[in-house]
Amino acid sequence: MFCPKCEEEFPDTTPTCRDCNVELVSSLKEDKFPELAVICTILNEATAYIIRGFLENENIPCQLENISFHAGPAPVADLMKVRLWARKEDVERARKLLEERQGIQVCSACETEVAFEDNVCSYCGEKLN
Ligand SMILES: [Zn+2]
Ligand SMILES: [Zn+2]
Structure with a gap:
């Protein structure tokens, strides 16, 4: 899992980036607003x-x-x-x-x-x- 803000990588068990307080995403290549x-x-x-x-x-x-x-x-x-x-x-x-x-x-x-x-x-x- 990756933080979309600081691009740090985390283990799958971590739901959020502690530094940025944002939800992690599975890929950084994902469109920012896919929806x-x-x-x-x-x-x-x-x-x-x-x-x-x-x-x-x-x-x-x-x-x-x-x-x-x-x-x-x-x-x-x-x-x-x-x-x-x-x-x-x-x-x-x-x-x-x-x-x-x-x-x-x-x-x-x-x-x-x-x-x-x-x-x-x-x-x-x-x-x-
Ligand atoms: Zn972060
Ligand atoms: Zn037209």
Whole structure:
């Protein structure tokens, strides 16, 4: 077993690292957040905060990741791109709530938020159901 913080190795019988007070993991190569998945990409930072608040009210904890930095040369709207993450098991429920309560659907191809009444994703051209 290994401590994910100080990377010290411990015998299997030790559940936590005494120095860091964190739970040990069986491998350090493991993804830090293996249980997280993307709910959707939001094209406006303010909207992203509103949606996070909405979902956290529904008991779905989320994380915002600003991905604008990686976008490269892009139209102005892309400057505020934010990706919304949640636990894998919450993603489906989160998308459903967004659809029902916020009028937002998530493109199945590029995971970008699009208006509920749209038939085609305006970002990647994917047909929406
Ligand atoms: Zn440690
Ligand atoms: Zn799309």
